[in-house]
Amino acid sequence: MKRRDFLKGAAALGGLAFSGIEVTAQAPWPQAGKTIKVIIPWPPGAANDALGRLVAQRLQETMSATSIAENRVGGAGLVGTNAVIQAEPDGYTFLASAFNTAVMPKVLKAATFNPEVDLEVVARTAVAPLVLVISAKRPEKTLAELIVSAKANPREFSFAISSLGSAGHLATVDFLHRTGLNIDMIPYRGTTPALQDLMGGTVQLLIDPTFALLPQTGGAGHIRALGIASKARSVLAPDLPTISEAGVPDFIFNSWYGVWAPKGTPVVIQEKVNTMIQETMRDPVISAKLKGTLIEPIAESIAETRAFIKSEVTRSGNLLKSINFEPT
Numbered sequence: 341m342k343r344r345d346f347l348k349g350a351a352a353l354g355g356l357a358f359s360g361i362e363v364t365a366q367a368p369w370p371q372a373g374k375t376i377k378v379i380i381p382w383p384p385g386a387a388n389d390a391l392g393r394l395v396a397q398r399l400q401e402t403m404s405a406t407s408i409a410e411n412r413v414g415g416a417g418l419v420g421t422n423a424v425i426q427a428e429p430d431g432y433t434f435l436a437s438a439f440n441t442a443v444m445p446k447v448l449k450a451a452t453f454n455p456e457v458d459l460e461v462v463a464r465t466a467v468a469p470l471v472l473v474i475s476a477k478r479p480e481k482t483l484a485e486l487i488v489s490a491k492a493n494p495r496e497f498s499f500a501i502s503s504l505g506s507a508g509h510l511a512t513v514d515f516l517h518r519t520g521l522n523i524d525m526i527p528y529r530g531t532t533p534a535l536q537d538l539m540g541g542t543v544q545l546l547i548d549p550t551f552a553l554l555p556q557t558g559g560a561g562h563i564r565a566l567g568i569a570s571k572a573r574s575v576l577a578p579d580l581p582t583i584s585e586a587g588v589p590d591f592i593f594n595s596w597y598g599v600w601a602p603k604g605t606p607v608v609i610q611e612k613v614n615t616m617i618q619e620t621m622r623d624p625v626i627s628a629k630l631k632g633t634l635i636e637p638i639a640e641s642i643a644e645t646r647a648f649i650k651s652e653v654t655r656s657g658n659l660l661k662s663i664n665f666e667p668t
Contacts, residue, residue, distance in 0.1 A: 375406045378599075381418070388437060424600065441600065464638045471580070472569070475538050478541075478564075483586035497545060498524045500525075507549070
């Protein structure tokens with residue numbers, strides 16, 4: 341082949357390659373007329389639902405796009421999660437879920453995905469410290485008194501578990517390990533029935549998020565708070581000691597909430613949404629409203645969120661393995 345012909349051929353191939361790049365280049369996001377869906381795999385009304393709707397609202401306000409929140413309920417969060425995993429990774433589908441998403445495959449046989457591989461971590465939105473409460477029918481007023489009583493008479497106590505694989509479940513396992521207590525755990529289908537039995541004295545103990553339990557304590561309430569599983573005392577319950585200072589050192593456990601996207605969602609879109617969420621959670625008005633519901637807003641990068649979730653998956657796996665827990 342003559343040099344001139346070779347150069348002509350190379351130029352033609354280069355033109356085709358360049359043309360291909362132009363055709364497949366990332367389109368501007370979001371596009372007018374396209375709707376961004378924020379799928380919430382839990383029923384309306386809970387903290388996860390409120391945070392998911394906040395994300396959808398802010399996407400619409402800040403991205404000049406149509407955005408809706410959609411509750412896709414079923415399978416202990418699996419139906420909505422699978423819907424996002426199977427969605428096109430084009431930036432028009434997001435998952436707003438909680439701690440459960442990170443540990444779901446360790447709890448449910450039907451959850452065959454790997455949260456660190458099959459989803460893109462976009463951001464954490466908030467945390468809710470857990471609180472340990474006791475039935476008011478019990479005489480113990482402090483954590484120290486509970487530990488003494490439970491060691492002497494463990495059959496008088498049982499721990500309610502609002503949901504297998506929840507932050508409260510893992511925190512209960514950790515609490516029993518750290519204290520050396522041998523107390524039965526009774527699983528429930530949600531915080532409401534667990535709380536009802538706790539108030540009635542059928543079960544005696546429960547660890548769950550502050551927003552679900554603290555409003556039920558004090559006064560003539562049927563439950564009593566013994567400690568909060570945060571690093572420092574909460575400004576919303578300053579008289580309540582941390583579990584760490586009450587006798588179980590370094591006991592820190594939160595329920596947390598976040599946003600994920602389908603695997604392969606362009607990084608530039610992930611970063612835009614992460615930035616929007618950080619700005620939202622730093623907004624003084626929004627932050628104050630969340631804190632008023634006993635939820636702490638979080639503003640962190642994708643890398644920080646990814647590292648945190650990795651540590652949570654490891655910790656949760658080790659705790660479940662310690663009790664020989666098998667997915668159901």
